[in-house]
Amino acid sequence: MGLTKTAQFTDEEILLARYAKALGHPARIAILRVLLERKACICGDIVDELPLSQSTVSQHLKELKEAGLIQGDIDGKKVCYCINDQVWKQAQETLSLLFQSYTSCDSSCC
Amino acid sequence: MGLTKTAQFTDEEILLARYAKALGHPARIAILRVLLERKACICGDIVDELPLSQSTVSQHLKELKEAGLIQGDIDGKKVCYCINDQVWKQAQETLSLLFQSYTSCDSSCC
């Protein structure tokens, strides 16, 4: 069916999965790296950094935007992208907590 | 086309995306939570904790296994699942570094 049965899970599980899913493609990781390595926003020229067509990059940007991880403000004929400070920190925190909740198996394990 | 042009990205980008993608579904987050909240491995009874059919859960488990985040060892008629210590820590580290590489935009921003 391909449709995630979202109703059955907690809000936190859904949110966490949304952030992770947005990060779940090499192109989007690459896009974020470009946004991260410059300290300021990027106006345009993201496409030039990636081995994908303009429309495909635009689609990936849209997904990152929909997950909230980045924002894009219109600035003349270009669009100014940058990391969304709040959401980025929230994603960091939530994912961090998941990973930190792990403690090694005890001796009775596998 | 639906096929990720994986050749064009760095190994690290691909690895990072693979971990994130594995985390990119509420059911898989829920599965991991079950595995995380018990300190030991879980033999069976994962299906009972989730609002999905046995075959669907099995499929999600397979994806987590393929990403390396969990392991499942056969133990009689049950299968013993747990977090893969090494991979878990690697995923934590890699994702953590991505998030940490962010520094707020300077004043010339958007």
Added chain:
DNA sequence: TTTTATAATCGTAATTTTACGATTAATATT
């Protein structure tokens, strides 16, 4: 005002994902 440049959207196609019932394989249990 016409042209150029930028980026979103549309249309399309192939692949992957999500989901489930049914079946299968393997091992306990009776």
Added chain:
DNA sequence: AATATTAATCGTAAAATTACGATTATAAAA
């Protein structure tokens, strides 16, 4: 040995994802 239990796999269907060329909308530049 026959039966039950557990979990993977198979088959199938619907929806989502990935990708790109073409088109569109907007704004800057000529």
